[in-house]
Each structure stands twice: as C-alpha cells, then as structure tokens.
Amino acid sequence: MSDVEPTPAIHDIGGLSRFRCTPVEHDEAPPDAFGKRVDALRQILAQKKMMTVDELRRGIEAIPEEEYFSLTYYERWLTSITSLLIEKGVVTPEELK
Amino acid sequence: MSAPARPQSIAHLERLIAALTARGLVSEAELAARQASTDRASPEVGARMVARAWLDPEWRALMLRDGAAAAEQMGVSMAGAPPLGVLEDTPTLHHLVVCTLCSCYPRAVLGYPPSWYKSFEYRSRAVREPRAVLAEWGTTLPPGTRLRVVDSTADYRWMVLPLRPAGTEGWSEDRLAALVTRDALVGVALPQVPTALAAE
Amino acid sequence: MTEARFAPGDRVRVRYDWPEQRPQPNGLPSAHIRTPHYLRGRLGTVQAVLGSFANPEDLAFARPAPKRALYHVLFDQPPIWNEGAPGDSLLVEIFEHWLEPLESQEQAA
Numbered sequence: 001m002s003d004v005e006p007t008p009a010i011h012d013i014g015g016l017s018r019f020r021c022t023p024v025e026h027d028e029a030p031p032d033a034f035g036k037r038v039d040a041l042r043q044i045l046a047q048k049k050m051m052t053v054d055e056l057r058r059g060i061e062a063i064p065e066e067e068y069f070s071l072t073y074y075e076r077w078l079t080s081i082t083s084l085l086i087e088k089g090v091v092t093p094e095e096l097k
Numbered sequence: 098m099s100a101p102a103r104p105q106s107i108a109h110l111e112r113l114i115a116a117l118t119a120r121g122l123v124s125e126a127e128l129a130a131r132q133a134s135t136d137r138a139s140p141e142v143g144a145r146m147v148a149r150a151w152l153d154p155e156w157r158a159l160m161l162r163d164g165a166a167a168a169e170q171m172g173v174s175m176a177g178a179p180p181l182g183v184l185e186d187t188p189t190l191h192h193l194v195v196c197t198l199c200s201c202y203p204r205a206v207l208g209y210p211p212s213w214y215k216s217f218e219y220r221s222r223a224v225r226e227p228r229a230v231l232a233e234w235g236t237t238l239p240p241g242t243r244l245r246v247v248d249s250t251a252d253y254r255w256m257v258l259p260l261r262p263a264g265t266e267g268w269s270e271d272r273l274a275a276l277v278t279r280d281a282l283v284g285v286a287l288p289q290v291p292t293a294l295a296a297e
Numbered sequence: 298m299t300e301a302r303f304a305p306g307d308r309v310r311v312r313y314d315w316p317e318q319r320p321q322p323n324g325l326p327s328a329h330i331r332t333p334h335y336l337r338g339r340l341g342t343v344q345a346v347l348g349s350f351a352n353p354e355d356l357a358f359a360r361p362a363p364k365r366a367l368y369h370v371l372f373d374q375p376p377i378w379n380e381g382a383p384g385d386s387l388l389v390e391i392f393e394h395w396l397e398p399l400e401s402q403e404q405a406a
Contacts, residue, residue, distance in 0.1 A: 005334075006315045006318050006334075007318075008317070008334035009317040009326065009330070009334075011198055011199060012197070012198055012317075012330070012333060012334045013197060013217055013220055013221045014195075014197030014198075014220065014221060014224045014225070014248065014333045014334070014335050015197075015221060015222075015224050015225035015335045015377070015378055016221045018221075019217055019218050019221035019222055020221075020222065020225070020226070021222075021226075021229070022218045022222075023218065023233055024213050024216055024218045024219045024222065024230060024233055025212075025213060025216060025218070026213055026233075026234075027211065027212035027213050027216070028211045028212070028213070029211070029212050030208075030209045030211070031209055032101060032102065034101075034102040034106065034107050034110065035102070036132050036135070036136075037110060037114075037128065037132070038110060039132070039135060039209075040128045040129075040131040040132040040135065041110075041113075041114065041117075041123065041128065043131050043135070044123050044127055044128065044131055045123075047177070048122070050122070052356045052357070052359070054329060054353040054356035054357035055356065055357055055358070055359060057198075057199055057329060057353075057357060058326065058329040058357035058358065060199070061326050061329065062325050062326050071106075072100055072101075072102055072106075073200075073212075073215050074102060075102055075103070075106045078106060078109065078110055078113070081113070082109070082113060085113070085117075088359075090117070090120070090122070091113065091116045091117065091120075095112070095116050096109065096112050096113060096116065097112075180347075180348070182347075192388075197333050197335075198331060198333060224333075224335065224374075224377075224387060225377075225378050225380070225381075226380070226381070227374075227381075227385070228381075228382060228385075243382075243384040243385055243386065244374075244382065244385045244386075245371075245385070245386045245387070245388055246374065246385070246386070246387050246388070247387075247388045247389070248333060248387060248388070248389045248390075249390070250331045250332070250333060250389055250390045250391070251331050251347075251350065251353065251367055251390035251391075251392065252347070252348075252350040252353075252367060252390065253347060253367075253390060
C-alpha cells in the first residue's frame with residue numbers, strides 16, 4: 001500500500017518490479033523426461049496421502065533464495081519432495097547421498 | 098526457465114525413487130502408469146468443450162455451472178482433480194488466467210502447462226501489465242473490452258470460454274474445436290479464423 | 298459445508314497481515330499463504346462463494362485442516378499499481394479468514 005510494504009515471500013511474485021517489461025519467453029516445451037518423472041512421483045505421493053500439494057509448495061517456498069533461482073522448475077519440486085520425505089522420516093539423507 | 102535438469106538432479110531423483118521402491122512405496126509400473134495418464138490430457142479436451150458450448154446452450158449452462166461435470170461428460174476422469182471453473186468471455190469482457198503464487202493450471206482439460214505459464218515473467222506481469230503481456234502474443238482486445246485477470250490462488254482451476262469468432266456460422270463442432278488453441282483457453286490469445294478459410 | 302459469512306455483492310477488505318514475515322527460529326517459513334501480497338489491505342467485492350475447502354495454511358504443515366469458506370473476490374486493477382486500463386479487474390480466490398467486512402471496519406474507524 002506504500003513504499004514501506006513488507007517484502008513478499010519468494011514465490012509471491014505478482015506484479016514485482018524486477019520482472020516489469022521483461023518479455024515472456026514463448027517456450028512451449030512440455031516437461032522433459034526428468035520433469036515428467038518428478039511430476040508422476042509427486043502425484044503418486046499425494047494419492048498415497050504421503051504429502052499434500054500444499055506441503056509441496058511450503059517446501060518450495062523454504063528453498064533459500066540463491067538456490068531457488070538457480071534451480072529449474074522440477075528441480076525445485078524434487079528439492080521440496082526430498083526435504084518433506086526426510087522431515088517425515090520416510091527416507092534418510094544418508095541414503096540419498 | 099526450461100533449461101535441462103542437471104545430471105546431479107537426475108541422479109538424485111533416481112536415488113530417491115530407489116529408496117522409495119525399496120520400501121515398497123512406489124514402483125516403476127506406478128510411475129509409468131501415472132505418467133501415461135498425465136500425458137493423455139491435452140488442450141483438445143478444453144477445445145472440444147468450448148466448441149460444444151458455442152453450439153449447445155444447455156451444455157454451455159452446464160459448463161459454466163460445473164466445469165468438472167462437463168469435463169466428465171467429455172470422458173475426462175475428474176476424480177481427485179480440483180474443481181474446474183469456466184470463465185465466460187462476453188463482447189465487453191475478456192478473461193486471462195495466471196497463477197502468481199505457483200503454477201495452478203487446469204491440467205485435466207489442458208494437459209501440462211507450457212513453460213511460459215510457469216515463468217517468473219508471466220506470473221509476475223500478467224496481473225500488473227496484462228495488456229502488455231497480451232501484446233506479446235499479438236493479442237489486442239477490441240476497443241471497449243474490459244480485461245479481467247484471474248489469479249488462480251487456491252482450490253479451483255480455471256479455463257476461459259472465449260467468444261466464438263465471426264465468420265464461423267454453420268461450422269461443425271470439430272471444425273470449431275480446431276480454432277480453439279491452448280493459448281485461447283488461458284486467455285493470452287483469441288480464437289481466429291484463418292484468413293484462407295475466412296475467404297471461403 | 299461451512300457457513301459462508303459473506304454473500305455475492307458484499308464489500309470486503311483483505312486483511313493487512315504478513316505472517317510470512319515471522320519465520321521460525323531456524324529461518325524456515327512458519328506460514329504458507331495463498332493470499333497474494335499485492336492484495337493485502339485492498340478493497341474488493343465478493344463475486345461468488347466457491348465452496349469450502351481444507352485450509353491450505355494447515356495442510357502445508359500436515360496439521361488438521363478445518364474447512365474454510367472460499368470466495369471469488371473482484372478488485373479494480375488500476376489502483377493496485379497505479380497503472381493499467383480503467384475498467385480492468387482482478388478476480389482472485391480468497392479464504393474467508395483473510396476477509397473483513399468493509400462496513401464494520403469503517404464504523405470502527
């Protein structure tokens with residue numbers, strides 16, 4: 001509402017000045033094999049009640065800014081899915097190394 | 098935005114899937130089946146819904162009242178899918194869909210979202226300078242048309258029911274459906290009659 | 298279904314609150330918010346009651362998630378960034394706990 005408005009969370013980018021006038025790249029590409037596999041995994045985990053889409057989003061929003069902008073879309077999903085499964089004790093960080 | 102995934106990410110995904118498989122939580126068969134069913138969804142479903150709405154007022158009313166029920170009638174399984182809302186364009190009102198917070202998209206009737214829909218630029222600019230974004234698609238709204246940007250923030254997914262273009266009187270449903278592109282269902286473009294056809 | 302407090306045509310104000318500014322001690326987010334930043338404190342008009350849905354702010358942390366009424370709320374677009382074409386608008390899904398009735402606010406002011 002004014003100049004002192006708080007900084008939005010990392011994903012909350014509607015209307016941000018930093019993207020003003022930057023053309024939208026008309027990239028029509030569907031997800032690649034990696035993206036489709038992450039996507040399918042997420043759907044299965046949701047279907048089996050192992051995580052909600054809102055948890056996935058919360059995990060994406062928790063990615064540190066520098067990493068957030070260096071990862072591709074489905075890499076952010078994978079990062080979030082991994083953190084959530086570790087948080088829930090389903091997998092251990094050691095076995096993913 | 099759509100740079101390829103890094104090799105370490107691909108390796109990481111495979112380790113994660115292996116760990117989940119070892120616990121019996123997922124299987125390659127499930128992954129393949131899920132991907133195949135996701136791959137089957139395409140904007141052709143949304144396009145057929147629109148073409149039918151242009152021809153059949155009762156269907157149009159159903160689609161506007163309950164998009165998911167309409168999609169089910171098209172043979173799409175909406176079980177477990179979010180409710181589908183349909184945004185009706187009029188001669189004085191045009192809709193544009195965006196998700197500024199993530200990338201909510203009516204996948205059941207449009208398939209995977211294209212990369213640009215998920216881009217920071219589209220998500221950020223569509224709410225603030227929507228007419229400039231439309232211009233990048235070569236889309237100019239007729240004078241006097243108000244633009245309504247729908248930020249898809251919660252539990253619904255939204256598709257646009259665009260206006261039927263002039264010059265399509267007497268066309269069949271199939272022929273009309275071919276005019277309805279994915280971009281028109283998101284609202285960045287308007288259905289156009291190809292000039293060669295318009296001259297017929 | 299949860300009783301809806303607002304009806305189509307009601308004037309509402311989006312709460313001016315920033316829970317995402319209060320992270321956990323470890324720096325991780327303590328909140329997951331589906332109300333875009335650019336609408337906080339803005340005035341709008343309820344266009345439709347969309348139903349009631351489990352609160353995403355709870356779902357995001359795997360907490361029990363009571364259902365909340367969800368609305369489609371219409372906002373004039375130009376005042377938000379002081380640009381844009383007159384008559385253009387934004388239509389956004391907003392949960393009831395993010396909305397305040399306009400009248401009572403004005404009476405209180």
